[in-house]
Amino acid sequence: MSFDDIIDRHGTHSVKWDMMEKIYGVPADDGIPMWVADMDFRTADCVQDAVQKMRDHGIYGYYGDDAAYRDAICWWMKERHGWTVDPAAIFTTHGLVNGTAMCVDTFTQPGDGVVLTTPVYHAFAKVIKANNRRVIECDLVNNDGRYEMDFDAWDAQMDGSAKMFILCSPHNPGGRVWTRAELEGVADFCRRHDLILVSDEIHHDLVYPGHSHTPMALIDGIEDRLLMMSATTKTFNIAGSHSGNVIIPDEKLRETFAARMMGLGLSPNSFGLFMAEAAYSPAGAAWVDDLMAYLDGNRRLFDDGVNAIPGLKSMDLEATYLAWVDFAGTGMSRDEFTRRVEKDARIAVNHGPTFGSGGDNFLRFNLATPRPLVEQAVERLQKAFADLQ
Numbered sequence: 001m002s003f004d005d006i007i008d009r010h011g012t013h014s015v016k017w018d019m020m021e022k023i024y025g026v027p028a029d030d031g032i033p034m035w036v037a038d039m040d041f042r043t044a045d046c047v048q049d050a051v052q053k054m055r056d057h058g059i060y061g062y063y064g065d066d067a068a069y070r071d072a073i074c075w076w077m078k079e080r081h082g083w084t085v086d087p088a089a090i091f092t093t094h095g096l097v098n099g100t101a102m103c104v105d106t107f108t109q110p111g112d113g114v115v116l117t118t119p120v121y122h123a124f125a126k127v128i129k130a131n132n133r134r135v136i137e138c139d140l141v142n143n144d145g146r147y148e149m150d151f152d153a154w155d156a157q158m159d160g161s162a163k164m165f166i167l168c169s170p171h172n173p174g175g176r177v178w179t180r181a182e183l184e185g186v187a188d189f190c191r192r193h194d195l196i197l198v199s200d201e202i203h204h205d206l207v208y209p210g211h212s213h214t215p216m217a218l219i220d221g222i223e224d225r226l227l228m229m230s231a232t233t234k235t236f237n238i239a240g241s242h243s244g245n246v247i248i249p250d251e252k253l254r255e256t257f258a259a260r261m262m263g264l265g266l267s268p269n270s271f272g273l274f275m276a277e278a279a280y281s282p283a284g285a286a287w288v289d290d291l292m293a294y295l296d297g298n299r300r301l302f303d304d305g306v307n308a309i310p311g312l313k314s315m316d317l318e319a320t321y322l323a324w325v326d327f328a329g330t331g332m333s334r335d336e337f338t339r340r341v342e343k344d345a346r347i348a349v350n351h352g353p354t355f356g357s358g359g360d361n362f363l364r365f366n367l368a369t370p371r372p373l374v375e376q377a378v379e380r381l382q383k384a385f386a387d388l389q
Contacts, residue, residue, distance in 0.1 A: 003041050003294040006370050016040075016366075020348035032369075032377050033348045037172075037322060039237040039368035043279075044287035047236055050278035054271070063270035069277045073245060076280035077230075081204065083215045089247050091257060092268040096202050096244035099229050101127045103246065104164065106260040107196045107227075107253075108133055113162035115195065117149065118356030121172045124200075125356060136162050137357045140174070145315055145326070147174040151185050158193050165195045170203045170213060170319035173355055173364045177211040177318040180219070187222040198227045202244070205235040205288055207319040208296055223249045227257075232276040235288060237368075243272025295321050298367045298374045305378030310388045312381075321368040328361035330388060338363065345380035 009017040010028065016036035021028045024035070042048070054060065070087040077083040093099035100123070104114060110132040116124055118137040125135045138154040140147040167186055170177045178186075190197045199216035207213050217228050231244035248254045278284065299317050306314045306323070311330035314323050327337040334352075341347050341363060352362030367374060382389070 003291070004370050004372065005042075006372065007040060007042065009040065024342050024348040026342055026346050026348040031346045031348060032373055032380070034366040034369070034377060035348045035350045035364070037234070037366060037368075038239050039321070040370060040373070041237055041291070041368065043236050043238055044284050046278045046281055046283040046287070047238060047275050050274045051271070054274055060270065063268070063273055066273060069273045072277045072280035073230075073247075076285075077215070080285065081213065081215050083217055085217075085247060086249070089249055089254060091246045091248065091254075091261065092273070093244050093246055093261075094266065094268070095233065095239070095242040096200060096229050096231050097123045097127060098242070099244045099246045100124060100166065100198065100200065101131065102257070102260065102266075103166075103196070103198045103227050103229075104128060104131050104133060106257050108163045111161075112164070115154075115162050115165040116356060117167065117171075119173060119352065119359035119362070120166075120168050120355055121200070122350075122354040122356070124166050124168075134161070135356075139357050140171075142358065145313055147171060147176050147315075149178075149182055149185060151189055154189065155192070160193075162193060162195060164198060165190050166198045166200065167216065168200050168203075169216060170201075170207065172203060172320055173322050173324040173350075173359075173362070174315055175317035175320050175322065175324060177207055177213055180214050183214055183216055183219050186216075187219045190222065190225060196225050196227065197222060198229065200229045202229065202231050202234045203320045204230065206292065206295070206321060208292065208299065208317060211318040213319065217247070217249060224253075226250070227253065232279045236275075236279045236284065238272075238275050238279070241269070241272040241275050243268055243276055294371075295368060298369075298371055299323070301371065302365070302367055302374055302378060306381060308389075309382060309385045312385065321366060323365040323367055325363050325365060326361055327363065330385070334360060340384040341381065344384035345377070347377055347380060 016033045020026045020033045070090050074085045077085045113134045113136040114128045115136045115138055117140050128135050141150050204213045228247040233239045303314045306312050313326045350364035352359030
């Protein structure tokens, strides 16, 4: 399989392709969708083989004996991240938006505050508000195109109403891989303010050369308040399987979470389990290595092209395939630069304000698409902003 293969996703119930005209007004016939965070690549052969095996069997009954599935997760976390996971600590949710909702629902009460380091993945705020909790935005500092944490400023915001901190690690949309020192700072902050810490690490496999992801579970002294979230879905482009893991080191927290899942009658679908077990394997690891080499090329191509446009600055990506582009230097209004991207360049992108405080001058571009489309997107952007050059 070549990542350069352009696969027609029109008419396949793809949100990314089939909804971009309705939502963004970008024409379906020649628009480039760079919004929803899924990839335009077929998943690894080992995952496709697992689905084919299910299809050949032809019986899709209740899934039992998940020991091999749990072992695969433990193998992956140890092999790829140096993290030893207790199989009993693993819970499977209906994806990680559902996992986030479960954490909020289980460990906070209506009216409680939940801390987000903004700008950050927009689904967090939606879930918090839908559960009648309050979003507390602790702004990241944009230090010359690099997000950093400001614990002193965040301490000053705390009034005792916050009960939970949701960390995006690596960070979406800024692409930061948090250092061990920064993660230790988060742990200290959560202890100081008695917060449950949810660490969403769905992008932890998508890290570029020169950077190394540290699982929050490897930070000392945080185990009694930590809820880890991970998934195969982002790494292997199988988001439609709606499968994710909440991994809880502390036994007391496990009991509470298990009781809430039981009370809501939640259980995973077998397709997600079979796919995850196949993905978390040596063959899956080799595919991810190839994927990251390809995405690194896309990242370099996009950044070089966009940063050559006066007034535009793409944040240096340390992880994820989501470029976060700052248009402040153009001096244009948000409506104007967005119009140029969507109407003139015909590219559908995520709007910065949906990510919370600090996102006004930004648009997010998904680079996980065949390189010819990235090249075309860059050319269109350069033409749309040609008057600045």
